[in-house]
Amino acid sequence: MIRIANGQGFWGDWLEAPVRLVDEGPIDFLVLDYLAEVTMSILQKQKQEDPALGYARDFPPLIGRLAARLRERNIKVVANAGGVNPVACARAVLAAAPGLKVAVVHGDDVFHRIDEFTGKGYEMRDMDTGEPIASIRPRILSANAYIGAFPLAEALDTGADVVIAGRSTDTALTLAPMVHRFGWRPDEYDKLAAGTIAGHIIECGAQCTGGNCQMDWQAIPDMANIGYPIIEAEADGSFTVTKHAKAGGRVHSDVVKEQLLYELGDPHRYMTPDCTADFTTIQLADTAPDRVRVTGIRGGARPPTLKLSISYTDGWKSIGTLVYSWPQALEKARAADRVVRQRLETLGLRFDEIHTEYFGYNACAGPAAPPNPDPPEIQLRIGVRGEDRRMVDRFTRELIPLVLNGPPGATGFGEGRPPVREIVAYWSALIPREEIETRVEVVA
Amino acid sequence: MKQPLSTVAHTRSGDKGDTSNIGVIALRPEYYPVILREVTPERVKAFFGDRVTGEVERFELPNLGAINLLLHGALGGGGTVSLRIDAQGKTYGAALLRMEIEID
Numbered sequence: 001m002i003r004i005a006n007g008q009g010f011w012g013d014w015l016e017a018p019v020r021l022v023d024e025g026p027i028d029f030l031v032l033d034y035l036a037e038v039t040m041s042i043l044q045k046q047k048q049e050d051p052a053l054g055y056a057r058d059f060p061p062l063i064g065r066l067a068a069r070l071r072e073r074n075i076k077v078v079a080n081a082g083g084v085n086p087v088a089c090a091r092a093v094l095a096a097a098p099g100l101k102v103a104v105v106h107g108d109d110v111f112h113r114i115d116e117f118t119g120k121g122y123e124m125r126d127m128d129t130g131e132p133i134a135s136i137r138p139r140i141l142s143a144n145a146y147i148g149a150f151p152l153a154e155a156l157d158t159g160a161d162v163v164i165a166g167r168s169t170d171t172a173l174t175l176a177p178m179v180h181r182f183g184w185r186p187d188e189y190d191k192l193a194a195g196t197i198a199g200h201i202i203e204c205g206a207q208c209t210g211g212n213c214q215m216d217w218q219a220i221p222d223m224a225n226i227g228y229p230i231i232e233a234e235a236d237g238s239f240t241v242t243k244h245a246k247a248g249g250r251v252h253s254d255v256v257k258e259q260l261l262y263e264l265g266d267p268h269r270y271m272t273p274d275c276t277a278d279f280t281t282i283q284l285a286d287t288a289p290d291r292v293r294v295t296g297i298r299g300g301a302r303p304p305t306l307k308l309s310i311s312y313t314d315g316w317k318s319i320g321t322l323v324y325s326w327p328q329a330l331e332k333a334r335a336a337d338r339v340v341r342q343r344l345e346t347l348g349l350r351f352d353e354i355h356t357e358y359f360g361y362n363a364c365a366g367p368a369a370p371p372n373p374d375p376p377e378i379q380l381r382i383g384v385r386g387e388d389r390r391m392v393d394r395f396t397r398e399l400i401p402l403v404l405n406g407p408p409g410a411t412g413f414g415e416g417r418p419p420v421r422e423i424v425a426y427w428s429a430l431i432p433r434e435e436i437e438t439r440v441e442v443v444a
Numbered sequence: 445m446k447q448p449l450s451t452v453a454h455t456r457s458g459d460k461g462d463t464s465n466i467g468v469i470a471l472r473p474e475y476y477p478v479i480l481r482e483v484t485p486e487r488v489k490a491f492f493g494d495r496v497t498g499e500v501e502r503f504e505l506p507n508l509g510a511i512n513l514l515l516h517g518a519l520g521g522g523g524t525v526s527l528r529i530d531a532q533g534k535t536y537g538a539a540l541l542r543m544e545i546e547i548d
Binding site: 319370 | 467509
């Protein structure tokens, strides 16, 4: 049995979580997920400005903080902290934690290969819209292939203490230690599916130990000290989800079910570079407090393609807010919205979209919100987006004047004009997997 | 008898691009057939009104006593493009618990 813990569900997750996982009980592998789809574009921009950047900068100081304990307890770390510059990340880790053996996985970054792929006849059509990639070619900021668990396991096979990947799948981080330790082969689909589903359960950190949990949320114990999840994996593919005993939170089948369904598509075909997992085969059992046993998982062959994650610029946006108070808070906010729209029209400003929400009334759920006919206060929230930055800039000047020249009782303008942000949109496409060759490098 | 969905289920929701998914999980095994009968794609689409511009798909997971709903075109473009406060559909699961269903 091996214990695999997840201490980071996204870049920006709780800094104390990985430290507590190491300190509060036994684990063999610490996995850390740093990358979201848009993160890669931010990192690519940072690398263009400074060739020594382009990775998750929280990671090296964390390893520096933990180094002595990792070595003492023989805990291996697997993280997709490398972003678009895994070697620079590895050097920073070595500077923070001299003496650790660090391996990186290359091959996911295809930013400089897009034209090569197009030349070979791959259209890389968007998986949602079906558009060919030519329509966004000049605006591409980053392009990465999602890689699976086997290259990460190969990196662990070198004896590395820390494995740094770029755009691996989230689930591969958890599956890789199982492939490494149990010697699972690429055609052992059921086991790979089980390890993948274990990864899905823990990839969002505390979301499977009582965080963001709707079921009895008021009764989740000691949320301030919530424990991050641990998988106790067996060589046959069965596993137990748990947490350290003294940590807060709760591990129960109700909690695990919520996380199993989180961001799920077709449950029969959960596709990864490693296998196709079938979520309708999962069997859960509450075997003891804070222990959920998972068995029965079946899977199928890996797909012949890998998914590309491509980011590109898609115009500009800005969202401004003002608060209106009782009486007639909602009516005042609606009147202010009409005034803003009329003024934008008069100025001749054109946008792809103008969107208004009434926060405190129905911004989250729209028609599904509960009735609230006379709210005590309402935040008016107007957003615009478009190709022309100057028009979006001009929009940001149109909200604050309403405090003096619009409906009465407006406040909440203390932050000044809202910022204008460049939109970095996301494009997903498929590429034959033989185009992506991965390579492991031990960085000295 | 008409009751809100929260009487028989708990939920969790999230996003994939411009699609929001809602997992609906029976609080007890005997409630699962009620969820299957009452929480149909048509009724979910009607409940969210103009918030869902595409179709609603439903998948069944009897092993978990759960269904997975995919609400296409429900996030104003999704991700970084969306101008909405809840561009990830994080609150849609809780919102659905208000839907009135017939409980035996």
